[in-house]
Amino acid sequence: MKKVLLREDEMPKSWYNVLPDLPQPLDPPLDPETKKPVKPEQLELIFAKECVEQEMSDKRFIEIPEELRKVYSLWRPTPLVRATNLEEAIGTKAKIFYKNESVSPPGSHKPNTAVAQAYYCKKEGVKKLVTETGAGQWGSALSFAGAQFGMEVKVYMVKVSYEQKPYRKFLMESWGGKCYPSPTDMTQIGKKIRDEFPNTTGSLGIAISEAVEDAATHSDTKYAIGSVANHVLMHQTIVGLEVEAQLKKIGVKPTIMIGCVGGGSNFGGFMLPFFPKKLEGEKIRFIAAEPKACPTFTKGRFRYDYGDTGKVTPLFKMYTLGSSFVPPAIHAGGLRYHGDSPILSLLIKLGLLEAQAYHQREVFEAGVLFARTEGILPAPETNHAIKAVIEEAKKASEDDVIVFNFSGHGHFDLAAYDAYFRGSLEDYEYPEEEIEKAMQSLPEI
Amino acid sequence: MKKVLLREDEMPKSWYNVLPDLPQPLDPPLDPETKKPVKPEQLELIFAKECVEQEMSDKRFIEIPEELRKVYSLWRPTPLVRATNLEEAIGTKAKIFYKNESVSPPGSHKPNTAVAQAYYCKKEGVKKLVTETGAGQWGSALSFAGAQFGMEVKVYMVKVSYEQKPYRKFLMESWGGKCYPSPTDMTQIGKKIRDEFPNTTGSLGIAISEAVEDAATHSDTKYAIGSVANHVLMHQTIVGLEVEAQLKKIGVKPTIMIGCVGGGSNFGGFMLPFFPKKLEGEKIRFIAAEPKACPTFTKGRFRYDYGDTGKVTPLFKMYTLGSSFVPPAIHAGGLRYHGDSPILSLLIKLGLLEAQAYHQREVFEAGVLFARTEGILPAPETNHAIKAVIEEAKKASEDDVIVFNFSGHGHFDLAAYDAYFRGSLEDYEYPEEEIEKAMQSLPEI
Numbered sequence: 001m002k003k004v005l006l007r008e009d010e011m012p013k014s015w016y017n018v019l020p021d022l023p024q025p026l027d028p029p030l031d032p033e034t035k036k037p038v039k040p041e042q043l044e045l046i047f048a049k050e051c052v053e054q055e056m057s058d059k060r061f062i063e064i065p066e067e068l069r070k071v072y073s074l075w076r077p078t079p080l081v082r083a084t085n086l087e088e089a090i091g092t093k094a095k096i097f098y099k100n101e102s103v104s105p106p107g108s109h110k111p112n113t114a115v116a117q118a119y120y121c122k123k124e125g126v127k128k129l130v131t132e133t134g135a136g137q138w139g140s141a142l143s144f145a146g147a148q149f150g151m152e153v154k155v156y157m158v159k160v161s162y163e164q165k166p167y168r169k170f171l172m173e174s175w176g177g178k179c180y181p182s183p184t185d186m187t188q189i190g191k192k193i194r195d196e197f198p199n200t201t202g203s204l205g206i207a208i209s210e211a212v213e214d215a216a217t218h219s220d221t222k223y224a225i226g227s228v229a230n231h232v233l234m235h236q237t238i239v240g241l242e243v244e245a246q247l248k249k250i251g252v253k254p255t256i257m258i259g260c261v262g263g264g265s266n267f268g269g270f271m272l273p274f275f276p277k278k279l280e281g282e283k284i285r286f287i288a289a290e291p292k293a294c295p296t297f298t299k300g301r302f303r304y305d306y307g308d309t310g311k312v313t314p315l316f317k318m319y320t321l322g323s324s325f326v327p328p329a330i331h332a333g334g335l336r337y338h339g340d341s342p343i344l345s346l347l348i349k350l351g352l353l354e355a356q357a358y359h360q361r362e363v364f365e366a367g368v369l370f371a372r373t374e375g376i377l378p379a380p381e382t383n384h385a386i387k388a389v390i391e392e393a394k395k396a397s398e399d400d401v402i403v404f405n406f407s408g409h410g411h412f413d414l415a416a417y418d419a420y421f422r423g424s425l426e427d428y429e430y431p432e433e434e435i436e437k438a439m440q441s442l443p444e445i
Numbered sequence: 446m447k448k449v450l451l452r453e454d455e456m457p458k459s460w461y462n463v464l465p466d467l468p469q470p471l472d473p474p475l476d477p478e479t480k481k482p483v484k485p486e487q488l489e490l491i492f493a494k495e496c497v498e499q500e501m502s503d504k505r506f507i508e509i510p511e512e513l514r515k516v517y518s519l520w521r522p523t524p525l526v527r528a529t530n531l532e533e534a535i536g537t538k539a540k541i542f543y544k545n546e547s548v549s550p551p552g553s554h555k556p557n558t559a560v561a562q563a564y565y566c567k568k569e570g571v572k573k574l575v576t577e578t579g580a581g582q583w584g585s586a587l588s589f590a591g592a593q594f595g596m597e598v599k600v601y602m603v604k605v606s607y608e609q610k611p612y613r614k615f616l617m618e619s620w621g622g623k624c625y626p627s628p629t630d631m632t633q634i635g636k637k638i639r640d641e642f643p644n645t646t647g648s649l650g651i652a653i654s655e656a657v658e659d660a661a662t663h664s665d666t667k668y669a670i671g672s673v674a675n676h677v678l679m680h681q682t683i684v685g686l687e688v689e690a691q692l693k694k695i696g697v698k699p700t701i702m703i704g705c706v707g708g709g710s711n712f713g714g715f716m717l718p719f720f721p722k723k724l725e726g727e728k729i730r731f732i733a734a735e736p737k738a739c740p741t742f743t744k745g746r747f748r749y750d751y752g753d754t755g756k757v758t759p760l761f762k763m764y765t766l767g768s769s770f771v772p773p774a775i776h777a778g779g780l781r782y783h784g785d786s787p788i789l790s791l792l793i794k795l796g797l798l799e800a801q802a803y804h805q806r807e808v809f810e811a812g813v814l815f816a817r818t819e820g821i822l823p824a825p826e827t828n829h830a831i832k833a834v835i836e837e838a839k840k841a842s843e844d845d846v847i848v849f850n851f852s853g854h855g856h857f858d859l860a861a862y863d864a865y866f867r868g869s870l871e872d873y874e875y876p877e878e879e880i881e882k883a884m885q886s887l888p889e890i
Contacts, residue, residue, distance in 0.1 A: 001453050002518040008446050073447040074820045103548060105820035107856070147817040170859040173866055174816050371619050372592040375519045375550035411552070411856040414615040421618055 002084065004097075004246040006077035011069060012241040014061035015234045018272045018343060021060065021279065023350060026230075026342050027317035032306060035445060038314045046215040046223040048120035054231040062234065068119045071148050072112075075104040076238065080246035080403075085373035087393070094396035095252070096389060098406040099243050099270065102376060106171075108408030109266045110141030110226060113235035117224040118145035127220040128152040132182065132207030135161055135334045136168025137379075137408065138226035143177025145224075154221075156182035156190075156210045159202035160329075167412055182207040189213055189310050204337065205309025205323060212312050227263025228307065228316070228341050236269020243403060244273055254284060256392050258404040260384040261288040261297065261355070262334055264341030270405040271353075272343075278352065288344065288355040289388035291363070292429045293331040296321055296340045297348050297355035299435055304445040305339055315443065318345040321430065322438020330426040332416035333360055333380035356388050359427040363387045364420040367410070379408035380416050447529065449542075449691040451522035456514060457686040459506035460679045463717045463788060466505065466724065468795060471675075471787050472762035477751060480890060483759045491660040491668040493565035499676040507679065513564045516593050517557075520549040521683070525691040525848075530818035532838070539841035540697070541834060543851040544688050544715065547821060551616075553853030554711045555586030555671060558680035562669040563590035572665040573597040577627065577652030579606055580779045581613025582824075582853065583671035588622025590669075599666075601627040601655045604647035605774075612857055627652040634658055634755050649782065650754025650768060657757050672708025673752065673761070673786050681714020688848060689718055699729060701837050703849040705829040706733040706742065706800070707779055709786030715850040716798075717788075723797065733789065733800040734833035736808070737874045738776040741766055741785045742793050742800035744880055749890040750784055760888065763790040766875065767883020775871040777861035778805055778825035801833050804872040808832045809865040812855070824853035825861050 019026070028037040043052045054062060064072070083096040101109040121129060129151055133139030139155035146153035155177055162169060162181035169179045182202045183190035187210045193200060200206075215223035225232055247254060257274060259267030271286045278284050288297055296319045305320040307313035318339045325338035347353040360380070367383035369390070370376070378386060385404045392402055410417065419425045464471070473482040488497045499507060509517070528541040546554040566574060574596055578584030584600035591598035600622055607614060607626035614624045627647045628635035632655045638645060645651075660668035670677055692699060702719060704712030716731045723729050735742055741764050750765040752758035763784045770783035792798040805825070812828035814835070815821070823831060830849045837847055855862065864870045 002515075003453060005450060005452070007450070008448065070447075105816075105822070144820060148820070166863070167859040170863040170866070171822065174813060174822050174855075174859075174862050176817060368619060371550075372621055375589060375593070377550070377616065377619050410619075414612040414619075417619050418611070418615040421615070 002082055004080040004250055006242060006245055008073050008077070010245060011072065011077050012064065012238050014063050016237040016241060016273045017057055017060055017062055017234050018275060019230065020058045021276050022346065026346060029314035029316050030304060030445065032311050032313065032315055035315070035443065046212055048117060048124050048126065048222055050120040050124070051117060051231045054234060055229060065119065068116060071115045072238070077242050078103050080243060083374050086370060089369060089373045090390055090393050092393035092396055093398040094393050094400035094402050096393060097401070097403045099239060099403070100406050101239060101266065102406055102409035106137070106140040106144045107411060108137050108141065108379065109236060109239060109269065109405070110138050111144055112238055112269065113232045113265065114141040114145035114224065115148060116235040118149045118151055121222045122149045122151055126151070126222045128154060128218070129224050130154045130211045130214045130221055131224045131226065132156045132204060132211045134158050134204045134336060136165055136412065137334065139177065139179060140168060140171045142224050143172040143175040146177060147175040153177040154214070155179045156184065156207040158182055158204055158207050159200070171412070182210050184210060187213045203309055203326060208308035209310030209312050212308070227265040227337070228339065230343060232265050233268035233272065233341055233343055236265050237273050239269045239405060240271060240273035243270065252401055254403040255400045256285045256287065256402045258287045258289060258385050258388045258392065258402065260335060260381045260407060261290050261340065261344065262381065263337050264344040266405050266407040268341055268344055286353045287388055287392065288353055289384040290355060290357050291331065291333055291335050291384060292357045292359050294321065294327055294336050295357045295430055296338065298357040299430065299432065301435070301439055302345060302349050303439065303442050305442055307339065315445070316342050318342045319348060321435055322442065324438055324441065328428050330428055331360060332419060332425055333363070333384065335381050335384065358384055358387045360425055361420065361427050364417070364425065366390050377410040378406065379410045380413050382407045447527055449525040449695055451687060451690055453518050453522070455690060456517065456522050457509065457683050459508050461682040461686060461718045462502055462505055462507055462679050463720060464675065465503045466721050467791065471791060474759035474761050475749060475890065477756050477758065477760055480760070480888065491657055493562060493569050493571065493667055495565040495569070496562060496676045499679060500674060510564065513561060516560045517683070522687050523548050525688055528819050531815060534814060534818045535835055535838050537838035537841055538843040539838050539845035539847050541838060542846070542848045544684060544848070545851050546684060546711070547851055547854035551582070551585040551589045552856060553582050553586065553824065554681060554684060554714065554850070555583050556589055557683055557714065558677045558710065559586040559590035559669065560593060561680040563594045563596060566667045567594045567596060571667045573599060573663070574669050575599045575656045575659045575666055576669045576671065577601045577649060577656045579603050579649045579781060581606060581610055581857065582779065584622065584624060585613060585616045587669050588617040588620040591622060592620040598622040599659070600624045601629065601652040603627055603649055603652050604645070616857070627655050629655060632658045648754055648771060653753035654755030654757050657753070672710040672782070673784065675788060677710050678713035678717065678786055678788055681710045682718050684714045684850065685716060685718035688715065697846055699848040700845045701730045701732065701847045703732045703734060703830050703833045703837065703847065705780060705826045705852060706735050706785065706789065707826065708782050709789040711850050711852040713786055713789055731798045732833055732837065733798055734829040735800060735802050736776065736778055736780050736829060737802045737804050739766065739772055739781050740802045740875055741783070743802040744875065744877065746880070746884055747790060747794050748884065748887050750887055752784065760890070761787050763787045764793060766880055767887065769883050769886065773873050775873055776805060777864060777870055778808070778829065780826050780829065803829055803832045805870055806865065806872050809862070809870065811835050822855040823851065824855045825858050827852045
């Protein structure tokens with residue numbers, strides 16, 4: 001059997017919340033002004049109440065509402081696939097499996113949380129969802145979610161991406177989402193930045209500031225977040241819970257679990273349901289794959305930092321390159337956020353997760369091998385995970401079972417593949433000095 | 446349950462060949478010079494021997510080789526999905542199901558025959574596959590198939606598409622396919638056309654002539670065909686056979702089966718396995734949806750015509766607009782071939798199939814409704830089927846079960862969606878006079 005499938009009635013009925021199982025509590029998010037722990041009421045200004053509760057919940061399992069499971073069933077459960085052709089091409093002794101999250105309508109794991117956040121907002125009477133998007137994956141997923149619940153969606157898209165990647169905008173529009181190049185003149189912070197830097201091409205940090213301001217200043221509007229936050233990782237655990245059920249069906253236990261990490265939601269959602277097994281002593285390694293151009297886990301520091309450029313979000317205790325981080329334009333992949341999920345950051349700090357950084361050319365080489373063996377063209381982000389899988393598979397023994405999260409397809413990233421084939425992708429390593437410099441401007445907490 | 450799934454061991458083990466079940470035999474393909482029936486040896490110059498045998502076989506079922514079923518299992522069996530959200534949006538009394546062929550790596554039904562043709566060629570010692578492609582769907586599918594069997598793939602892509610749709614070329618390259626703007630200087634016919642018309646933007650008819658010449662003049666090379674031919678429709682019957690098994694699982698019988706038609710392979714593969722039921726008296730309608738800009742079934746004539754512009758292919762008895770047909774540039778969808786599958790043409794002639802033609806704006810409107818309800822963004826070709834489904838669903842009774850083939854996704858067609866949203870898609874009806882004129886230049890047979 002190439003694929004391990006679950007029936008719809010085998011889809012998990014609850015998400016898994018890792019918070020009560022963490023070896024030590026997370027440091028709380030802090031108010032950017034007072035540096036005191038943020039109160040739930042503050043977060044409820046921009047997020048759905050239910051999501052704020054989930055963000056801090058101590059319940060190990062949280063039920064997935066029936067109506068939401070119906071939306072999930074548009075594409076879930078997703079297949080777990082044995083990568084036999086890839087195994088053969090590498091000549092590994094290990095078994096390799098991948099969880100195929102690219103089968104969702106927007107083509108990635110992102111809708112797992114997008115539809116959940118839209119659902120709770122809708123239930124609480126919200127009319128409009130706002131968010132930011134860099135490359136466009138998250139903006140598409142939220143537009144799709146908005147269409148499912150009949151809600152307006154407004155996306156602040158980093159200007160340079162908006163101009164370079166018009167297809168993502170068209171995709172959002174197909175689902176009814178409205179997409180604007182950020183900075184816009186629709187927010188105070190956007191106007192301020194346009195006044196000061198008329199030629200700015202925007203950044204993810206600026207777009208986040210705009211979206212958060214939009215939500216905070218409109219009572220019918222909430223902000224939806226694509227990664228990093230605890231409740232986002234929790235929504236994504238439907239991925240790992242399905243993997244657990246699928247591996248159980250074929251009587252196999254994973255020894256190595258791999259995913260790419262930007263903000264951490266696909267990897268977190270994939271591996272967290274297996275985390276208690278590691279605590280119980282099961283021999284299992286978790287490996288996060290990231291770009292050398294944005295080496296948050298491998299080179300960043302575990303510090304309190306802002307989530308955005310405008311410093312309007314809370315401060316989070318996380319691995320960070322500094323919120324002033326600007327990814328180099330020569331880098332094609334996603335995974336370009338300066339920080340990382342506080343949950344995964346803590347696990348890295350405690351030595352319970354490993355991290356590996358790769359150059360983009362070797363990562364695309366891995367992706368092309370995957371496409372030519374297993375068929376599906378991976379997203380550049382996913383290529384990082386595949387590169388890590390290949391490296392581990394070469395060293396693995398016949399007792400090893402490598403499972404990775406195939407987070408998304410590359411149908412909207414063909415220009416990056418073309419650049420790779422033409423030889424115009426450049427490898428770039430984010431300089432140590434820049435990280436040191438950025439650390440000095442972080443608040444002392 | 447939203448989806449009806451089959452296990453891998455429930456995948457059909459044979460294709461269905463309709464030839465022995467046709468109410469009357471097909472008129473044979475004719476040699477373009479002598480106008481005598483083509484001999485198998487002539488076809489074997491350009492096609493795999495096994496495919497030529499299948500083209501004329503009187504066996505009702507032909508076994509799918511084990512090795513090929515392994516390749517199919519990369520994405521097959523594909524889901525049959527109840528379009529509950531679409532039903533609700535239309536307010537129909539009928540049940541609507543769609544067979545989701547967009548889950549294949551190249552995103553359409555095309556690889557069902559691409560991998561089969563590649564398999565037989567490989568087995569017969571062929572090193573290289575050549576073909577033509579218009580919009581790029583077929584070229585991508587064959588490139589994917591070539592990668593699976595370690596074969597070189599060379600694609601002659603209509604020059605205007607090559608220039609307007611660079612992403613399709615990048616996709617082919619990702620699987621290792623080589624793609625050239627046709628007319629090229631690599632064939633005699635290409636050179637001749639470039640000499641005579643230095644500014645030509647190419648056409649599907651020219652690209653076919655180039656690919657066929659390439660295969661005929663290189664002993665290590667065969668031509669692979671994406672639609673129209675009997676063996677192509679037969680390979681596609683895996684779609685309809687799966688639908689049959691899936692509907693049986695839930696105890697439902699179709700009353701209306703719908704698909705879009707260009708050359709006829711997705712619709713043929715989908716409905717032909719149900720054709721014997723109609724002959725046996727079951728109440729079932731088959732509806733082919735086509736563009737008004739290329740109204741082969743609804744306005745064309747049932748005549749012997751060439752398959753290409755260069756008149757190097759055999760003459761086929763089929764509905765045709767004339768091989769000189771050039772689709773208008775304002776038309777975004779595929780489905781632009783002048784002719785149609787001889788099998789489906791005969792069934793239309795005998796009144797056993799119905800056909801409906803639609804304008805492209807109404808067709809995109811239907812596709813956007815589908816994307817906003819069922820989630821997946823359809824290919825422009827598939828939008829024609831969806832439009833027909835919506836029209837039928839409005840008139841349907843609660844006893845009706847409408848099943849359609851969701852032939853492909855629109856991830857590589859976002860520019861067409863953008864044109865639709867901007868209002869720059871134009872409706873166009875192919876003029877009757879042009880058809881009349883073209884008919885006069887057809888050979889009298």
